[in-house]
Amino acid sequence: MLDPIVSFFTRMFQLIGRGLGFVIGILLLPFIWAWRWFVQRGWVLKTLVGGAVVGLVALYGYFGWNTQVWTNFNPDYVATHNFENRNVSAGEQVVAGGGTDTAKTCGRSAIADISAELIDLNVNQNAWISSMVLYKTGLFGxxxxxxxxxxNKASFQRGINQAIRRTTTELADNLGRVRGTSQVDSDLQDARGNMQFDEYTWYFGLTPFGPKTPTPSYYRSAIKSLNNFNGRLEKCQAVFDARADNLIQFIDRISNDIGATSAILKDRAENYNNGWFDPRADDRFWFAYGQLYGYYGLLKATHADFEDVLKTRNLDNLWDTMEQQTRAALNIQPFIISNGAENGWFMPSHLITMGFYILRVRSNLVEISNVLSR
Structure with a gap:
């Protein structure tokens, strides 16, 4: 009775095995051809080709390692700064210094410090993936x-970078100037310019053709400029205009920035909901995650820099709630990103989940802005 059934499944597995063998054979055919060509060459050519292959394998190994190892990734990175106990707004004079200008001490900008720290995470503690030559060449083009x-790591880094770009622009245009009418601070201007540089430049390029300064070098220069600004601010030789209207504009810009990301997630979730088989869901997710990762630290820093404003307007509790919601979004770290349908029961929709958290943070930012505007 069971023999026909057993025979049927035996034939099925044999056909599947033959099919897999055929596919593997097709895939291995170019390598078999290359090996036969290689063994028929002279030793000089063998040495050159062998060295090139070994170098390429080593380069791919280095590239793969850097994309998979996220050095010093820590959603609670800002906790080490202990901003809650600082109680000094950015630019606020701390010590009179016996009446001499050279002895004055003012509060550093936590925003500038966190910006520099995030850039350092991207380009010094980790390799900047987006401008690596193998990232630029892609997978067979x-x-x-x-x-x-x-x-994933490249998208995460670019998400952080988006938050830093927005912040350095606000530092140069508004926060580092007296009512936006004084001269632009040279260090903040340099930091803004360097952070606007293209994210994909390697040591050599085709348009225009020739050697180039790679992207990480520009970002490292921005770290130096931000630290220089903070050094001068600490000596009361620079300006940080910690006024309510500057805070309103800054959080409005952040709100618009993450709102645009929410729209990108919504579009992907609605139009490409292929579950685990959406190849772009992961980079959309990790870009949004990186953006919130950056803004979490920057919003904590903003709380410290605008400490007097928030305390005067009784906004500490509302701001704390917004920080907690931003931090809650960073708990979403799925092993595989799925872009399933909203009413799906098998494959989750991580893009919709992340979009929900982003909109919740944005709602809090809008509420804080409205309170400050009254």
Whole structure:
């Protein structure tokens, strides 16, 4: 009775095995051809080709390692600064210094400190993935961003970078000037310019053709400029205009920035909900995650820099709530990003979940802005 059934499944497995063998054979065919060509060459050519292959394998190993190892990734990174106990607004004079200008001490900008720390995380503690030559060449010419492989860290770094770009622009245009009418601070201007540099530049390029300064070098220069600004601010030789209207504008810009990201997540979730088989869901998710990762520290720093304003307007509790909600979003760290349908029961929708947290943070920012505007 069971023999026909057993025979049927035996034939099925044999056909599947033959099919897999055929596919593997097709995939291995170029390598078999290359090996036969290689063994027929002279030793000089063998040495050159062998060295090139070994170098390429080592380069891919280095690239793979850097994309998978996230050095010093820590959603609670800002806790080490202990901003809650600082009680000094940015630019506020701390010590009179016996009446001499050279002995004055003013509060540092926590925003500038966190910005420099985040840049350092991206380009010094980790390799900047987006400008690595193998990231630029892609997978057989296909951009890594259009595959489910090796692009998560690059998207996370670019998300952080988006938050830093927005912040350095606000520092140069408003926060580091007296009512936005005084001369632009040279260090903040340099930091803003360097952070606007293209994220994908390697040591050599084709448009225009020739050697180039790579992206990480510009970002490292921004670290130096931000630290220089804070050094001068600490000596009361620079300006940080910690006024309510500057705070309103800053959080409005952040609100608009994360709102745009929420719209990108919504579009992807509604139009490409292929569950685990959406190759772009992961980089959309990790870009949004990186953006919130950066803004979490920057919003904590903003609380410290505008300590007097928030205390005067009785906004400490509302701001604390917003910080907690931002931090809660960073707990979402799925092993595989899924972009399932909203009413799906098998594959979750991590993009919709992240979008929900972003909108919740944005709602709090809008509420704080409205209170400050009254």
């Amino acid at each position: 296909l951009s890594w961003d259009h595959t489910p492989f090796l692009d």
